[in-house]
Amino acid sequence: MKALTLHAPGDLRFEEVGEPRLAEATDAIVQVELGALCGSDLHVFHGRERGLDPGTVLGHEFLGEVLEVGAGVERFRRGDRVVSPFSTSCGACPPCRAGLTARCERGQLFGWVEGGRGLQGAQAERVRVPLADSTLVEVPAGMDLEPALLCGDVLSTGLFCAESAEVGPGRVAAVVGCGPVGLMAIVSARELGASRVLAVDSVPERLALAARFGAEPVDRGAEDPLERILDETAGRGADCALEAVGTPASMELAFSVLRPGGTLAAVGVHTAEHLPFSPAAAYDRNLTLRTGRCPARSLMERALAIVSAGSAPIADIVSHRLPLEEGPRAYELFDRRLEGCTKVLFAPRPTARGSGSPRSAGPR
Numbered sequence: 001m002k003a004l005t006l007h008a009p010g011d012l013r014f015e016e017v018g019e020p021r022l023a024e025a026t027d028a029i030v031q032v033e034l035g036a037l038c039g040s041d042l043h044v045f046h047g048r049e050r051g052l053d054p055g056t057v058l059g060h061e062f063l064g065e066v067l068e069v070g071a072g073v074e075r076f077r078r079g080d081r082v083v084s085p086f087s088t089s090c091g092a093c094p095p096c097r098a099g100l101t102a103r104c105e106r107g108q109l110f111g112w113v114e115g116g117r118g119l120q121g122a123q124a125e126r127v128r129v130p131l132a133d134s135t136l137v138e139v140p141a142g143m144d145l146e147p148a149l150l151c152g153d154v155l156s157t158g159l160f161c162a163e164s165a166e167v168g169p170g171r172v173a174a175v176v177g178c179g180p181v182g183l184m185a186i187v188s189a190r191e192l193g194a195s196r197v198l199a200v201d202s203v204p205e206r207l208a209l210a211a212r213f214g215a216e217p218v219d220r221g222a223e224d225p226l227e228r229i230l231d232e233t234a235g236r237g238a239d240c241a242l243e244a245v246g247t248p249a250s251m252e253l254a255f256s257v258l259r260p261g262g263t264l265a266a267v268g269v270h271t272a273e274h275l276p277f278s279p280a281a282a283y284d285r286n287l288t289l290r291t292g293r294c295p296a297r298s299l300m301e302r303a304l305a306i307v308s309a310g311s312a313p314i315a316d317i318v319s320h321r322l323p324l325e326e327g328p329r330a331y332e333l334f335d336r337r338l339e340g341c342t343k344v345l346f347a348p349r350p351t352a353r354g355s356g357s358p359r360s361a362g363p364r
């Protein structure tokens with residue numbers, strides 16, 4: 001089958017790879033109908049996150065049809081339409097039972113193979129899903145596929161960010177970064193009842209989407225976002241800061257805009273060695289800080305309910321729908337935010353299973 005693989009930072013290829021096979025009784029094989037490109041893929045693409053084996057299939061957002069299940073899979077069968085969270089989880093270990101499925105003791109991240117171990121990604125025609133019963137979620141009948149797909153990562157992550165930041169009725173939320181994750185954090189903050197959402201970015205299309213989802217856009221290219229947010233809050237600062245970028249600058253801004261006793265939730269994947277504010281500054285602000293990988297599996301039913309309720313047209317974030325073979329161009333468009341690129345979906349053109357040279361190079 002064909003997939004997008006990463007061989008070195010910047011060296012992304014559309015190529016023939018090994019066909020995924022059932023390895024354990026609890027596995028399923030899913031035919032990918034829709035995949036996506038996430039901001040997290042850019043970290044490995046640029047080498048900010050390292051460790052992937054050359055030739056790893058990238059991608060962790062997907063929706064598709066179950067093609068085959070192992071003998072131990074009970075909840076799904078061939079033909080079911082499913083959406084996956086971006087990591088697998090067992091549903092039974094202590095982190096899973098606590099709702100922290102992202103830290104499942106048996107969990108794996110799609111698109112991360114290191115030292116020969118791990119899971120191939122979903123920017124591919126087909127993908128192997130371990131722990132299928134406790135990982136996959138059925139797509140509700142009649143739901144549009146694009147918003148359903150977005151529940152597996154960005155909407156769940158936005159919801160995780162908004163809840164972690166303790167957004168609630170009457171609260172003022174500041175969202176730093178209006179990429180897909182920040183935009184879904186805005187949608188979630190509105191769902192949770194925020195009285196105001198101030199959203200910072202500099203990309204015009206993204207700020208326009210922020211406004212469409214109910215935020216007050218703050219263009220950091222045209223004004224000082226800290227000054228603006230302090231002005232808007234009578235000098236006090238926001239109650240909740242939702243960081244959705246992953247850089248020291250975004251983290252510092254999220255900290256600075258917060259009122260004393262406020263809560264900062266950082267879902268950007270950070271690769272800096274240290275926080276950009278000191279323990280003393282955090283103390284002086286009585287800061288609560290939450291961060292980490294989103295436990296998407298435990299939030300997906302709620303994300304799907306947000307989609308069903310239809311209060312926000314979340315699939316409006318999708319700017320590009322491309323076949324997998326345009327993967328290298330898609331990464332370039334999304335990375336450099338060209339042509340209004342906000343979110344790319346991939347629709348693989350399926351070839352018959354096992355087609356292509358059986359001796360072809362690529363990950364197994």
Ligand SMILES: NC(=O)c1ccc[n+]([C@@H]2O[C@H](COP(=O)([O-])OP(=O)(O)OC[C@H]3O[C@@H](n4cnc5c(N)ncnc54)[C@H](O)[C@@H]3O)[C@@H](O)[C@H]2O)c1
Binds near residue numbers: 266
């Ligand atoms: N915690 C999780 O589980 C999880 C899940 C998904 C994505 N992520 C991470 O979330 C982050 C965002 O993902 P995305 O897909 O939206 O990425 P993205 O790169 O499309 O979006 C980032 C946005 O932030 C803006 N930005 C950059 N610097 C800024 C600053 N200093 N202030 C304000 N805005 C700034 C950019 O213009 C861009 O629109 C990434 O780091 C990604 O890895 C984390």
Ligand SMILES: [Zn+2]
Binds near residue numbers: 038039086153
């Ligand atoms: Zn992601």
Ligand SMILES: [Zn+2]
Binds near residue numbers: 090093094107
């Ligand atoms: Zn578990």
